[in-house]
Amino acid sequence: MATAVATAPLAGHEAVAARYLEVDPVYAETRSIRLLGFVFFLLSDCVLFGAFIFAYVYLRISAPTWPPFVGNHRLPWFDTAFAALNSIVLFGSGVTMHFALENWKHLNRQKFYRWLIATIILGLGFLLGQAHEWTGVLRGGVTWPGSTMGASFFTLTGMHGFHVFVGVCYLTVLGLQARRGIYTGSKYFGLTAGTLYWHFVDVIWVVLFTLFYVW
Amino acid sequence: MEAGTTAPHVGHDPHDHIHPPPEGFIRKYVFSLDHKVIAFQYFITGLLFMLIAGSFAELIRLQLWEPNGAIMSHNAYDTMFTIHGTAMVWLVVIPLVTGALGNFVMPLQIGARDVAFPWLNMLSFWILPVAGLTLFSTFLAGGAHAGWTEYPPISLADGTAGALWCAAIFLVGISSTITGLNFMVTIIKMRAPGMTWTRMPLFIWASFATAFMNMFATVALSSALFALFLEHVFNVPFFDANRGGSAVLYEHMFWFYSHPAVYIFILPAFGVISEILPVFARKPIFGYKMIAFSSLAIAILSFAVWAHHMFPSGISPWLQLTFMIITYAIGVPTGIKVFSWIATLWAGRIHFTTAMLYAMGFLITFTFGGITGIFLASVPADFHEHGTYFVVAHFHYVVAGGALMGFLAAIPYWYPKATGRLMSERMGRWSFWLFFIGFNATFFPMHWLGLEGMPRRYASYVAFATGNPDAVFWNQFETVFSFLMVVSIGLLAWNMIWSIRHGKPAGINPWGARTLEWTISSPPPYYNFRKIPIVYDRPYDFDKPLPYRNLDNDIDAYPEPSPVLLRQEPVRAGA
Amino acid sequence: MAQTTAPQPQQIGPKGMGPGFWPYTIALTVLNVIFALLILFAPLDFIMPGWSHPVTDRAADIDGLFKFMSVFGFAIFCYVAGYVAYFAIVFRRRPGEPAGTIGVVVHDAPKLEFWWTVIPSVLLVILTGLSIVVWYKIQFGTGAPALTMEVIGHQFYFEYRYPGLKGSVYSQTDAMHLPIGKPVRILITSADVIHQFWAPEIRLKAAAVPGLVQNLNFTPTAPGTFDVACSEYCGVDHSVMQGKLVIESADKFEKWLAAQKQRAAAGAHPIPLARGNAASGKALFAQKCSACHAIAPFDKKIVGPGLAKLTDDPQHPTLVTGKSPTRDHIAEILENGYTGPIGAMPNRQANGLSDQNIADLVAYLVSLK
16 A cells, blocks of 8 residues: 555656655645645635625716716826836746745745845835825825725735735745744745745736726 | 445554644643633634524513614614624524534534634634624614614614624624635545545535535625725715715625625525435435535635625616516526435435434425525515515525524534434424414515515504505414523523433434544544544445445444434433 | 655545435435426415515516426525535545545546536526517516506605605505506605615515616516515614505506595595594604604704794794694694704605594694694
């Protein structure tokens, strides 16, 4: 019965993974469980955004004009140029996070820290950009309680910004944990989860950017 | 057996690793990580909330004794039905069927030592009492009045109480989502070796479908309530028509969760029935695959039927048509299940234990509730029935006659596994018949009261009673019989307490059942399985030896019901 | 595997489907046929005494659909419950049977499963078809309306508006009137929260949603006076939010409408304000109004504002409606109720005020200085 473990030759990555996994089967099993749990968490988080995106689309489609009027004043469109610039910052942070994880896998600690810090800085940069964006939108007369446009915009980008903020804190904690030697070359689930989370935040932003600035 | 080839290796395996038992009262019973203790915590909390929500139900029935309202003001009545509905849905039924039943049975049935994330499991339980206290604290803020659906704009008039209501149910939503996620991962990743998808017990299929809905739909509920909360507290105009919002939007967001929620209630009950019927009919479940896949079909379709709650609420005619058709489609898998259960009874050797009585009662009441569902799914008929007592009757047949009845069937079946003592069959039979008669007499007349013109959520029904003089009689009839259910639940509670001291020892497998939880001692050890069993086949083939290897205990190859249960030796209360 | 040497348990099964299975099935079928004939050909109030007669063409359509659904639904329930009871009796375990006996081992029966999937599906397709026919008639089947009127939900009354009466003080009538034989369109909306307009006899309802106008279309066919009820929870007095629907011949309806128009055109207030009695008004105020209003300055609110200086308050020169505090304008609030930023007040129907009551209250309120 013990022969059920595959003996066929494995290629490339799989061989490396199998070598690590054989070292510690308890870790291998808990890793796959935690990974699935984390993916499900991200999927359920998608539903949270999905519900508010549905609300936004519903309100926008059923509105007689968009942007809507508040009193006699027609609200302005959002500023696409700046948001595009800010998006590039966020997507850039996705790229740097990718490099950070790859460097960890290849045991380049120093490069990992550099890329991670770059990611954190870009994330903070995006948040600053969002703060600037919000003040601009507010100055244009779009407020949170004032209109459905403001309600959808501030709720959704606020939720997203909160996710980015949590992500920045999360990545910082991961960096400190890595420094304390919690992760090794074969056991780094926390870093994988952090990277997944950060990419998730990117993907959500793609959707939000399209809905608010392109549509 | 061809299954032998798929059995995985044993030895040098994470499965050999057992954690030491927890020590100290707090670790063992309060902040326990053990799924069985958490299940008991859910059970007790759920029953306490049921006591409160159930007494509100009786106050509602007493109020309707007279057309003018017998005992309380309209204002008080509105808070009663609001909190009755809210608490029953979110603090009673969902915690009981997923939290208590799912937590206790699911890991045992898949041969796991615990759920995937025990710490999250503990967290999702402890959110529940906090949510409950938040919900009941609405009374201190003037009470929530808008019904369990909490439609704006009327719910916005409740002010602080409404905001607290949102916060409470938001918390329950978080708890429920975490449980769903936890159960999904557990079922996907932690089944015993050899337990392929099509060898899983049907309760696990049902739990899996439930967990799927819990994980995805509940977040939508949390979003709806978050938006409503923002409107309460920060005046954000999602639902305010004066500022471009839409009250119908809330209904969409709310029902996108709350229709799957109905299946979150009922699917675990389906699973319970699929377990109990074969055991007490002493024959394999009929149509295993059809029952299993229909659970999944229901779970998926349930996401596409929500707007049938909103036919007269202001959605486009074409949406009405679409949702009517999908709703009719969901009737087909449900029908397949019911027919398969009846075929399971055919040519069985039926043992009338308490659990079996409840299961057969379930078949009748649930089928009736399902059929009235077909009436409500038809758009034109719904234009008449919507918002009346017909709807009240329908969903009580489905939720109380379906989900709760399934849960009541599960209590005498699995409670002995948890305590090691059998419950009294005699008291059990009494509590079944009291419940069955009380339930039907309470809710059956509501069908015609509704059709004749009695709207729901009426604190008084003077105008209706003037036109229909027998309305008063039927309302009083319902009130009287509703107390039979109180007696029944009281008897059940007493039976549970009584059995811990006086019940006969249950032994490992009192029912002659074949799923994995009946191969370990009662109550199960904290680690459940010392050796992780290996599974070779489905647990329903009564003509074949048990399909397990590597069991902790020496089990008969063909399990038989314990002699104390057979008719010639009736178990008497106090005997 | 556990001990495989144990003897296999004995299967006990019936001959054929079981004793008396086919006669029982025939009995169930006969019962279904009788029920079907009864429900299809007897009027529904024969089975359900409180069932009201349909008074519109659409109501009759819905009743027809309901009858078909009852036939199908009863049949399915009858077989399910019937077989559960039958199997429970016939296949019960007999006393003295060895503990190990088991039932007949059957895992599936593809043919049977095929049929019990197909037959209910076909029934559901038929029901869907019938529902679509009636749905189509409800949504698109009524010709150009001869009368379009509006129903506006308020906390806690329905306001009915007819063409030519719109916007005047008198737009609100005591009861809703509809003519027999003319296609009507009812537009439904709400001034405050969600309500639902429903008269059981017309079998149709539509939610009155703020910011949204829904419509119901049908042709009334039978005369009578019926209750209108709100069937969506709308606040504390939801259960007394009742109205009246009068369906009458086209002639009578025209006369009624003409009289309403005349009243509106005349512009004279029918309430004899000059004949109000302040003393009776004071007693009435204590009884009907004091729960929400204090005799105190405006800001001393209970639910509504204080009314001590109603006609003479420099801080609040106008009424909450924005109109000057004349007797007529005070009477208007008492008549129509009020919904707005200050709160909500029920109208005269909800408060149960007669013309004389209003006159008395106005006299009392004006006398406060």
